[in-house]
Amino acid sequence: MKKIITIRLKEHKYNILISQSTNDFFSIIKNQTKTFFIVTDTNIAKLHLKYLVNLFKQHGYNAKTAVINAGESGKSIKNLSYLYDKALEVGIDRKSCAIAFGGGVVGDITGFFAATYMRGIDFIQIPTTLLAMTDSSIGGKTAANIPCGKNIAGVFYQPKLVWINTFFLKSLPKRQVKNGLAEIIKYAFIFDYKFYNYLTNLFGNKTMSSKDFDYMVYKSCSYKAKIVEKDEKETNGIRAVLNFGHTYAHALETATHYKKILHGEAVAVGMLFSTQLSLKLKLCGKETYNKVKKLLKLTMFDLDIKNNPKQLLTLMKKDKKSVNGNINFVLIKDIGRTVNKQVNDNIVLNVLKGK
Numbered sequence: 166m167k168k169i170i171t172i173r174l175k176e177h178k179y180n181i182l183i184s185q186s187t188n189d190f191f192s193i194i195k196n197q198t199k200t201f202f203i204v205t206d207t208n209i210a211k212l213h214l215k216y217l218v219n220l221f222k223q224h225g226y227n228a229k230t231a232v233i234n235a236g237e238s239g240k241s242i243k244n245l246s247y248l249y250d251k252a253l254e255v256g257i258d259r260k261s262c263a264i265a266f267g268g269g270v271v272g273d274i275t276g277f278f279a280a281t282y283m284r285g286i287d288f289i290q291i292p293t294t295l296l297a298m299t300d301s302s303i304g305g306k307t308a309a310n311i312p313c314g315k316n317i318a319g320v321f322y323q324p325k326l327v328w329i330n331t332f333f334l335k336s337l338p339k340r341q342v343k344n345g346l347a348e349i350i351k352y353a354f355i356f357d358y359k360f361y362n363y364l365t366n367l368f369g370n371k372t373m374s375s376k377d378f379d380y381m382v383y384k385s386c387s388y389k390a391k392i393v394e395k396d397e398k399e400t401n402g403i404r405a406v407l408n409f410g411h412t413y414a415h416a417l418e419t420a421t422h423y424k425k426i427l428h429g430e431a432v433a434v435g436m437l438f439s440t441q442l443s444l445k446l447k448l449c450g451k452e453t454y455n456k457v458k459k460l461l462k463l464t465m466f467d468l469d470i471k472n473n474p475k476q477l478l479t480l481m482k483k484d485k486k487s488v489n490g491n492i493n494f495v496l497i498k499d500i501g502r503t504v505n506k507q508v509n510d511n512i513v514l515n516v517l518k519g520k
């Protein structure tokens with residue numbers, strides 16, 4: 166499958182190429198630059214870096230590399246500083262292009278590096294996790310973590326190209342695949358009843374083929390691209406719809422110190438919570454609640470993660486989306502239809518307590 170989605174923004178546009186053909190990629194980047202700076206993490210370096218470097222060399226390019234430690238701690242200011250040093254050492258200049266070759270961690274820090282190195286150089290995203298393919302590689306959010314908080318340092322900086330090659334998913338651990346499925350399911354819940362039915366059949370009946378992954382990635386990217394076009398820098402509220410399940414998820418991740426639970430696992434419980442809240446407020450009926458729960462269960466998410474209601478409420482109130490102390494939620498009316506609403510603390514607490 167070869168698909169190209171174009172994201173048209175105010176100042177420039179770029180493509181998302183979904184293809185397993187390396188020729189498709191190299192024909193697009195032709196004449197872009199001679200030198201690439203490939204940033205990856207230790208896990209992907211062991212599995213795929215040699216392959217990618219050889220590809221660039223075979224096509225006549227210089228490919229310099231930098232490897233950071235795998236995991237969330239890789240998004241540190243220390244690693245950012247390492248990337249600046251390494252880039253200088255290997256001769257990366259303003260005409261070179263950085264490549265983020267990895268999951269969301271590599272994508273976020275490489276994007277931030279590219280935005281700031283010599284006042285900004287081009288960068289390309291080659292995502293290798295399902296989460297990065299369907300979410301983090303698109304939209305231009307870049308970041309690094311500081312000791313006091315996650316994603317505190319960062320800028321919006323769009324890539325020149327996103328190349329999604331689902332071949333790389335073959336080595337991705339199952340839990341990480343499921344992590345990305347949460348975001349895919351989210352797009353179905355908030356935008357598309359037909360896509361919901363497709364996913365329900367797929368997860369209920371058969372194992373997933375490479376074609377299924379290509380299709381799910383294509384649908385997800387199309388939705389993310391549309392939203393980013395309408396609200397590039399999260400200024401008019403349109404992009405907020407993508408936060409379905411995320412207010413609860415961020416609180417749960419903070420409560421568990423970003424250690425025990427993966428982002429997608431937290432989002433899965435968060436989407437169920439938002440639906441429970443919607444049901445309580447009579448925004449949706451029991452039928453919608455059952456549909457949401459059914460797809461989450463088919464994807465085998467653990468929906469019974471123990472929580473401390475008061476702690477979660479406090480954390481949700483601290484979330485940047487809370488206004489005047491009221492928590493702002495994306496709630497669901499039906500599959501494919503959402504609404505933004507501020508919800509009273511007592512109602513939130515009762516639903517957290519399962520009342």
Ligand SMILES: NC(=O)c1ccc[n+]([C@@H]2O[C@H](COP(=O)([O-])OP(=O)(O)OC[C@H]3O[C@@H](n4cnc5c(N)ncnc54)[C@H](O)[C@@H]3O)[C@@H](O)[C@H]2O)c1
Nearest residue numbers: 208235236268269270271293294296297301306333336337
């Ligand atoms: N910029 C955005 O819009 C945005 C959106 C969502 C999340 N994020 C960020 O993304 C990060 C999470 O991203 P993630 O879930 O991709 O995590 P990750 O980048 O840590 O990758 C998860 C794990 O999978 C390994 N891995 C990656 N690709 C692999 C492959 N093909 N085969 C084998 N192993 C592979 C990695 O080494 C890592 O251990 C967080 O820092 C989050 O804040 C950013």
